[in-house]
Amino acid sequence: MxxxxxxxxxxxxxxxxxxxxxxxxxxxxxxxxxxxxxxxxxxxxxxxxxxxxxxxxxxxxxxxxxxxxxxxxxxxxxxxxxxxxxxxxxxxxxxxxxxxxxxxxxxxxxxxxxxxxxxxxxxxxxxxxxxxxxxxxxxxxxxxxxxxxxxxxxxxxxxxxxxxxxxxxxxxxxxxxxxxxxxxxxxxxxxxxxxxxxxxxxxxxxxxxxxxxxxxxxxxxxxxxxxxxxxxxxxxxxxxxxxxxxxxxxxxxxxxxxxxxxxxxxxxxxxxxxxxxxxxxxxxxxxxxxxxxxxxxxxxxxxxxxxxxxxxxxxxxxxxxxxxxxDDICYFTAHGQRQAMFPDSLRRAILLAHPAIQEYQIIQPADDQLQVRLTITDTADATLVSTAVEQQIQRQLAEYGCSAYHLSIHFAAIDYGTLNKRRRVIRQ
Ligand SMILES: [Zn+2]
Structure with a gap:
């Protein structure tokens, strides 16, 4: 000592x-x-x-x-x-x-x-x-x-x-x-x-x-x-x-x-x-x-x-x-240019979308594509949450001039555990 x-x-x-x-x-x-x-x-x-x-x-x-x-x-x-x-x-x-x-x-x-x-x-x-x-x-x-x-x-x-x-x-x-x-x-x-x-x-x-x-x-x-x-x-x-x-x-x-x-x-x-x-x-x-x-x-x-x-x-x-x-910065096309979208901007879009969202993961398999996985509360209306997420992401991307993209939303039980880093946004 x-x-x-x-x-x-x-x-x-x-x-x-x-x-x-x-x-x-x-x-x-x-x-x-x-x-x-x-x-x-x-x-x-x-x-x-x-x-x-x-x-x-x-x-x-x-x-x-x-x-x-x-x-x-x-x-x-x-x-x-x-x-x-x-x-x-x-x-x-x-x-x-x-x-x-x-x-x-x-x-x-x-x-x-x-x-x-x-x-x-x-x-x-x-x-x-x-x-x-x-x-x-x-x-x-x-x-x-x-x-x-x-x-x-x-x-x-x-x-x-x-x-x-x-x-x-x-x-x-x-x-x-x-x-x-x-x-x-x-x-x-x-x-x-x-x-x-x-x-x-x-x-x-x-x-x-x-x-x-x-x-x-x-x-x-x-x-x-x-x-x-x-x-x-x-x-x-x-x-x-x-x-x-x-x-x-x-x-x-x-x-x-x-x-x-x-x-x-x-x-x-x-x-x-x-x-x-x-x-x-x-x-x-x-x-x-x-x-x-x-x-x-x-x-x-x-x-x-x-x-x-x-x-x-x-x-x-x-x-x-x-x-x-x-490595998890996502990319979209805006005005013919490749536009970076930082993981935190996407995270915030999901968080703002609906209070019933308990956990989430955002995956980008390729430019202009986004897969969102959500865990929501038992009593929540999945259709409402899904629409809210769509709108929020659309708003976020529109701010950067991105309009043509493919978004899919799935519901799943996501548990990151405590052992590994939680990667909520993944660019593949
Ligand atoms: Zn200080």
Missing amino acids: LITGAYFGRARWRWQWLNRQRLRDFQAAKAQQLIPWVAQHSAFYRQHWQGHDLRDWRNLPMVDKRLMMANFREFNTLEVPAAAAFDLAQQAEQERDFVPRLGDLTVGLSSGTSGHRGLFLLSPAEQLLWVGTILARTLHHIKPTKIAFFLRANSNLYQQLGGRLIQFRYFDLTQALEPQLAMLNTYQPTIIVAPPGLLLQLLAAAQNGKLTHRPERMISVADALAPDEQTQLSTFFGIPIEQIYQATEGLLAISCAHGSLHIQEDLVALDFEDLGQGRVTPYVTDLWRRTQPIIRYRLNDVLRLSSQACSCGSSFKVIEQIEGRR
């Missing part, structure tokens, strides 16, 4: 001290140390950057998950083969109580859809940095705290979070919820950390009286929290719903005490590709990680950034919303 404490202290200090200019300088200084070191120690990056000026690091060629996973052994600086890391991480998930280590490295799998899961490797020092920073940025006041953490697999990354002041209990996402509700009622956690799908199940359990405990804070992790879900949760529990946005690619953003989702700019330098209509895709450079360097790594996420400074006083940029995956 002593060393974690040092990382904790430094993370607090950076949060308060780094204003915009100091932040730019801090990032540049970190990158100037990191990039030449990576060129020396990672065969992949050395090759990838050939002919480029390493000092101009914000313009180095990009990488992505496909490139990383295809070249995993050369990508990481310890030459750990992907197969060995995968086997270990998967075995750990299956056995559920096993703490996966490869030598002294922590190995983990990101929570993507199967076949697209990313691998991460962290050295002991990188782990401590992660633990110290996450505590410094999420525990806004130092006081005794009990944290209930819902995860698909326990990891020694998370076990390190425990200490004298901070109690930490792991809840297994793969287990039935009912017995865990009883445990929550007895354990009385100050903070519940869980994917949004699970938080919504807790909301339902609280509404029907099975969950009687009310936490002081709720933090959504591992999947994007939609604004309507955030509102539902925070209205019922009477607290802001915070978020931690992290991936294999690093710890990207954490909500502050004022509820804004700040990019952790002392850990990651983000550059943005403009997608139009106020949306961007981030390119991540992790300024610290050396075991598995993440430099100019293009995420598959669509973000909306806030143009306002946060009232908490931090200069770290704020993410307004994580809207979904870039």
Whole structure:
């Protein structure tokens, strides 16, 4: 805990001290140390950057998950083969109580859809940095705290979070919820950390009286929290719903005490590709990680950034919303041109259509085609709901000048579960 404490202290200090200019300088200084070191120690990056000026690091060629996973052994600086890391991480998930280590490295799998899961490797020092920073940025006041953490697999990354002041209990996402509700009622956690799908199940359990405990804070992790879900949760529990946005690619953003989702700019330098209509895709450079360097790594996420400074006083940029995956942007024809429709615009059209809609999925098999699957309440009139959805989508598309498209609506019981990311909009 002593060393974690040092990382904790430094993370607090950076949060308060780094204003915009100091932040730019801090990032540049970190990158100037990191990039030449990576060129020396990672065969992949050395090759990838050939002919480029390493000092101009914000313009180095990009990488992505496909490139990383295809070249995993050369990508990481310890030459750990992907197969060995995968086997270990998967075995750990299956056995559920096993703490996966490869030598002294922590190995983990990101929570993507199967076949697209990313691998991460962290050295002991990188782990401590992660633990110290996450505590410094999420525990806004130092006081005794009990944290209930819902995860698909326990990891020694998370076990390190425990200490004298901070109690930490792991809840297994793969287990039935009912017995865990009883445990929550007895354990009385100050903070519940869980994917949004699970938080919504807790909301339902609280509404029907099975969950009687009310936490002081709720933090959504591992999947994007939609604004309507955030509102539902925070209205019922009477607290802001915070978020931690992290991936294999690093710890990207954490909500502050004022509820804004700040990019952790002392850990990651983000550059943005403009997608139009106020949306961007981030390119991540992790300024610290050396075991598995993440430099100019293009995420598959669509973000909306806030143009306002946060009232908490931090200069770290704020993410307004994580809207979904870039691969799931849908396309329609407007005035003879291909027009992008962001997943969130389609989502909102469905949400606005009818209050009887409980769950939905929007699939685009090809340009100008849309299949909508709906789960509605038992008492609702399917024809009415169907007409309302048709009209709402027509209105949404008309705003962009799209009128010729094919729409089909089906009713089905949709259950995303809590283990995987909920892809409500899918472009095939
Ligand atoms: Zn803030």
